[in-house]
Amino acid sequence: MKVWEIIITGCGTSHGNPPWGYPALWSDDLRDRRRRSGGILRGPRGQVVLIDVGPDLVWQLRDPFVRWDGRSYPQDSVVSCDAVLLTHDHADHCNGINDLRHLNRLMKGRSIPMYGHPEHLSVVEASFPYCFGNREEAYALGSPAIIGMPMVSGATSSIAGLEVTAVRMSHGPAGHTTGFRCGGLGYLTDLKQLPDESAERLLHLDLLVLDMLREEPHPTHLCWAEAQEIIARLAPRRTVLTHMGHEIRYRDWEHRLPAGVTMAVDGLRCPFTAQEA
Template sequence: MKVTLLGTGTSQGVPVIACECPVCHSLDYRDKRLRVSVHLEVNGKSFIIDSGPDFRQQVLRERIKKLDALVFTHEHKDHTAGMDDIRAFNFSQHKDMPVYAEERVINQLQKEFSYIFSGINYPGIPRVQLNPISEEPFEIEGVTFTPIRVQHYKLPVLGFRVGNFTYITDANFISAEEKKKIKGSDVIVLNALRREPHISHFSLSEAVQILEELQPKQAYLTHISHLLGFHAEVEKELPEFIKLGYDGLQFNC
């Protein structure tokens, strides 16, 4: 499996509009963070988890020519706002795009993108095939996705394990039972918003503590805000097996 981190930023991205902090003015390309998303290539199949506001830019940057399904972790705008741009794949692949999400998330997508589901079928609108999921494992094109239930403050969110790779974003709590599903992953991507505690995201120290408990061979941090600090400086503080993710980072697992 080849994994590409399409975006590693928080809901505002980095740099933040109108912000004058040193991180937002950094010249290090690793400090430029689009909204969080990931691309998986598994056995010739192509999947993207979350299509935020930067979806089009991310897909063009990585030259993704094929997409077999779009999977959603939850309904927040920084994870769903770019779904309209799947219509380019409708045109090139001549089929509806399979979309996988919880019922609650599907209901929100139908509100946010009401023109897709109105029944009017205006020419050029995205064409989607909705597939409700739960906490049970499911298959897409022969590839098994195992949902990981986490909490984003009071909002239930799904992470996903695919093979030996686990991806969790927008979380501040993972139960012991759900950690059992993650155990044994070779690579884990986990959110770490900033140094200070946050009501709905893991802080840097909290994320490190969880990763030290789960002990993957390699871990990357994502959903990073400008408040965390410079990529180059923060990474020096981390245990050897943990690194900061950055936009465009690719690895195999």
């Protein structure tokens, strides 16, 4: 067993938090300042696997731990990428794709495989066709060089030495999304229901990173009561909540969560164990 870590580079909902233009919804607590959701998996040999490439990607790559002073050279920046895992094709998860070109550049033109469900990949490829063309030509033009790697639900692939299993989830009327099991980590965002056959693949987790939008029910995301049901079904050792709306204020929630459940903040890092493939 090897120890990997996930960095939660963003734990906010689709518009980012807190929303401007509504002074009453503002929060003065920096823990409520959330980028669009995403993560970085880092392996013991320096492997880097991104989960989603949302609109805040450039900040997430430059300053993954949210501790850069904004003036000095950002020592923590991400300068390589072995693969991307795509949960689905919504804008808050894929509209930062263009910023992958800087990683291609830093890797001297090496292309980046993007693993995802064939339906989501085809939407992203149709929206950003210039990112998926001829690799050498793309690099010469300064475009991202990405290779779509279709991964159907239930499939397991070895990605940068990590065994990754894709599981199908319902996003309510918004369609379906892909959850990922990577060794002892389960990363489940943008879900409304978890089918039984997917839940079976997510037992005995060290760490569950789970969508929890707000207290009130929502058509496409888990509310707190639904998140609790999933935590009870999967019984992970630890759960970290993500994709939170502005309604979820750290100060109000940190003391009401049960043992083993915490809220993410941008830049949070958590270890998990993985069988290296």
